[in-house]
Amino acid sequence: FVYEGCSHGSDWSLEERCNQMLRNMEASLTARDRVGIQDFVLLDAYMSESAFLDNLRKRFHENLIYTYIGTLLVSVNPYKELNIYNKKQMDTYMGVNFFELPPHIYALADNVFRTMLSEFNNHFILISGESGAGKTEASKKILQFYAVSCPSTKLLNNVRDRLLLSNPVLEAFGNAKTLKNDNSSRFGKYMDIQFDHQGGAVGGHILSYLLEKSRVVHQNHGERNFHIFYQLVEGGEEELLRWLGLERNCQNYSYLVQGDCAKVSSINDKSDWRTVRGALSVIHFSESDIEDLFGIIASVLHLGNIKFEADVRGYASLNNDQEMHWLLGIPTQVLKQGLTHRKIEAKTEEVLSPFSVDHAVYARDALAKAIYGRTFNWLVNKINESLVNTDFSRKTVIGLLDIYGFEVFYVNSFEQFCINYCNEKLQQLFIQLTLKSEQEEYEMEGIEWEPVPFFNNKIICDLVEEKHRGMISLLDEECLRPGEATDLTFLEKLEETIGGHPHFVTHKLADIKTRKTLDRGDFRLLHYAGEVTYCVVGFLDKNNDLLYRNGKEVISHTCLRLPTLLKVMRQSKNAIIKHCFPSSEPDSKKRPETVVTQFKSSLVGLTEILMSKEPWYVRCIKPNDAKQPGRFDDVLVRHQVKYLGLMEHLRVRRAGFAYRRKYEIFLQRYKALCPDTWPHWKGTAAEGVRCLIQHLGYKPDEYKMGRTKIFIRHPRTLFATEDTFQVCKHRLATRIQAKYKGYRVKGHYLKQREAATKIETCWRGMLARKEREKRAWAVKVIKKFIKGFMTRNQPACVDNSEYLAYVRQNYLTRLRDTLPKTVLEKDSWLTPPPIMEEVCDTFLLLKAEASSIFKGKKESYALSVCRPFVDTRISKTAELLSYRIQEFKTYVPVVKYDRNGFRPRLRQLIFTREAAYLVEEAKIKQRINYISLKGVSVSNLSDNFLILHVSCDDIKQKGDLVLQCDHLFEALTQLSLIANKQNCIKVVQGSVRFDIQPGREGFVDFKSGQESMVYRAKNGHLMVSRQRTSSRA
C-alpha cells in the first residue's frame, strides 16, 4: 500500500488522486512504524518529550518535514530542496479534507481558504519559529499555493502577480544575511490577502514592523547589509552604476564590508537583482521611481564612504568632497555643513556649532539609517498602493504573519530585545488562542474540561511591557528624563525596579556562578524560548529617534538629535527623499514616541488585528545551527520543541483525549466493522457510531460522545480499531470487487439483451410488412380473379384478360399432360373452356401448320413451340390503319432492310384476306397481293429473317422484301393460312437470291457464327450471321 512518503512528487491522475485520498487516512495510521505518526495527537506517549522528538526525527530523516498537532502544523527546515512544492502537489491538496492527505503546508493553506469561503470570515496564519527555521519560506509557499489555487481572471492575475512579486522586493530591502540565516528577515511582515466571495484574490495589504536599521551602518562579523546593496553593486547595469557613481566592487564601500563577507556562495546577487528589477516594473514602479530608489541606495553607500578628519581645533571636516556629488541632489555645501555642524537657535539668531569627528560620524550614520528606514516605509506604502482593491464590496482576508524569529547572538542589543519581545507577545497570543479554542471545543461538544498545566509566558510579557514598572517604561523614562541619562543609568534603574524578578538578572544581581557569564553592562532575560543576555550599550540611542525634531538640538554621548540634517534632506532633488522628509513635518514641541513604545503600540495593534480573526499556526523548527540538510540536532530541536510550547499544545489538544473526529467521518471509515452499520446506516451518524463502538466493545472510559464528535482517550483504542479495519478491508474489497464485476457483467448482459430485442423487433416488423404486402397483393389478385371469373364470358377486356390468360394457360398445361396418343383419339381431347372452344381449333391448327412447315427444318423452331400464337398484335398504328385497310387479319412489327444498301427500318406487316401490307406509322409503303407472292424464303438457321419474293411484271414495281421479324413462325404460319401459301414457304440453306427490282438481283447470305450480326458484306450481299443455339427440334 501507499504510505505518505511515496506520494511526494509523484504524478497523479485525477483517479489516482481520488484513490490516494481514500487511502490516506489509512496510510497515516498503517505506516506508523515506517514514517512515524503524522499527527502528534495520536502519539501514545504524548507526555514524553523523547517520544515527540523520536517521531519528529524519524519523519525528518524520511524527508517528511511536516507533522500535525491537530490543525497546527509543525515544520522542520530541511535545508534542501524537496520536490513537494510543484503544481501537481498543489492540485493534490486542493479541496481535500485536512486529514485525508499527508501533512503539508498546502493542506493547511487549502483548509484555511475553504473555511474562509464557507464561513465567510477572516483568518490568519501565524508562522513562528526562531531565525532560520523557515518562516519566510513557509509564507512564500502559502502565497504560491493561493496564486495557483484561486480562481483566475486577467484582472485577478495582475493582483496575484503583484502579491507574489512584492516578496522578492521586500526581501531585497528588508532581509540580510545573519549568522543564523542567509536570508534573515530584518523586519516584521504581516500581509493581508483579500478575497472576494468567490475566492478570487482581489487585493492585499502589508504592515511592516520595525526594520533593523542599524544594519545599514554596522554588521557583525559574518553578516551582511541588506541584500539590495549587494544586488545593485553586483547586478546593476554598467550604465546605471556609472550614473550612480558606483563601482562594481563591494569592497569599495565601507557599509558593505564590516561583516567581512560581502560574497556568499548561497546568495546569487546578480540573478536576485534581475528578479527585483523585473518585480519592480510589475508592481507599478515608474522608471523615475526606480531611478530615485536606486539613487537613494547609492547615496547611502556614498554616505558610508564619507570620512572625517579632525582639524586643528579638533572639529570634524570632510577629508574629500568626492562622494558629496552623488548625494541625492543636495547642494554639496549644504550637506557638508549639515554633516559637520549643528545649528543652535539663539533668541534671534542661529549659530553654527561644529561637530567633533565622533559626532560627525554619528550624524552620518544616523542620516544613513534614517534615509534607509524611511525609504523602506515608502516602499511598503508604494507596494500597498499597487495591491489596493478599489472595489468596496465585502471581502474576507487571510493574514500571513512572517515576523523575525526569536534570536540569540553572541552580543545582543536593542534590536534583539525588540525582536524577542515580539516573539514573546506572539507566544502569549498563541497560548491564549489555543487554550481558548480548545476549551471552547470541549464546551461546545459538552465534554468536561480537564485543566492542563502549561507554562504561561505572560509573566515575561508583563516584565517587559507593564506600565510604569515594565522594562519598556523604564527605558522610555530614562530616555526622557532630564539630566545625564546613559545606558548604564538605565541598567541601574532596571536593577532597582525589577531586580527581584525571576526572569531578570544582571551582573550585580547574579549569584557568583552566573556572574561569571555576565559583563557589567549586561542584563539577562529568561525568555520563554531561553536565556538571552543583552548588552545595554546603545539602548538609549536606538530608542530615541536620532533625527528627533526638537528645536533644541542635544548632543550627548547617548542622545543625538539632528533637526539640522532633517532640514538638509528637504533640499534633495530626489522625489522619494522629498516625500520621506516632508517640509510639513511637524517641528512640534511634542516629543514623538520612542522607538520601543512605537513598536509596542504596533504589536498591540497587531494583536488586535489577529484576535479578530480565526487563528492557524505553523510552528517552524530549525534542525541544526549549521544550515545543513539531513542533520537533526537533538538538543537544539528539543529546546525549540520546549519553548515553542509544542508539548503543552499537544497536552492541551489531548486533554485526556487523543483523537476526535466528526461522527460522519468516523462512521464513514469504520462502518464496515459492524454488520448493523454496513453498508448503510439509516439513522444519525452519532447513533451509528454508538452502535459501531458497542459492537467493537469500547469500554466506557475509553471514549466520550460529544455533540458532533467522538473523543477517543487512547491512541491504542483507535489503532486497534484501525487494525481490525485493515483485516476486514481485504475481505470487503473482494466482496466489493465481486459485486462490481457482477454488476459490470450484468450491465453488459442487459445491453446485449436489449440489442437482441431490438434486432428481433426490427426483423419481425420487416416480416410483418412483407406479409402485409403479400396479403395486399393476394387480395388484389383474388379480387381480380373473381372479377375475371365474373366477366369471363364477356369480350376480352382489362378486367378479365388475366383471368382468361390463366384459364388458357391452365387448360394448356393440363392438355400437355393429357395429350391424346394418336390422332385417332380425337374425342379424348381435353374439353377446352368456353373461351377457348372456338380459339382452340384455330390455335391448334396454327401450331400444327407451323410444325408442318418448319419442324426439323429451321433451327430456332423448337424454341418457338411453347410460345402461344396470338390472334393479333394490334397496336395503335393498326387501329389507325383499320379504316383504310379492311378486314386485316393480323399484324406483326418487322424490320425491313432496304433492297439497296440494306438499311434497317422499322415497319409493320399486315395481313388481310387479299394482300400483305408493309406499313410505316399508318402509311402504306408497299402492298403485296397474295397472287403476286411467288414465295417466301427463310434460312435453316436460328435467325429471324424472311424474304418475300414478289413476281414483278412491271419494272416500276418494287422488288422482293427482306424482313426481320421477332414473331417469324407466327407471322409465316398466319400468312400461309390466310393466303393459302403453305407450299410457297421455303427453308433454304446458305444463300437466298432475291430481286432488288425486276432484272436486278441481290443476295442474303446466312451463316452461323460466334455472334449475331447483320451487315453488308464486301460482295454486296446482306450477311446474316447467327449465333448457334442448341436446338432440340
Ligand SMILES: Nc1ncnc2c1ncn2[C@@H]1O[C@H](COP(=O)(O)OP(=O)(O)OP(=O)(O)O)[C@@H](O)[C@H]1O
Ligand atoms: N521548506 C523548505 N524547503 C527547503 N529549504 C527551506 C525550507 N524552509 C526553509 N528553508 C531554508 O532555510 C532558509 C531559512 O529559511 P527562512 O528564511 O524562511 O527562515 P526564517 O524563519 O524566515 O528566518 P528569519 O527569522 O531569520 O527571517 C531558507 O533560506 C532556505 O534555504
Ligand SMILES: [Mg+2]
Ligand atoms: Mg524570515
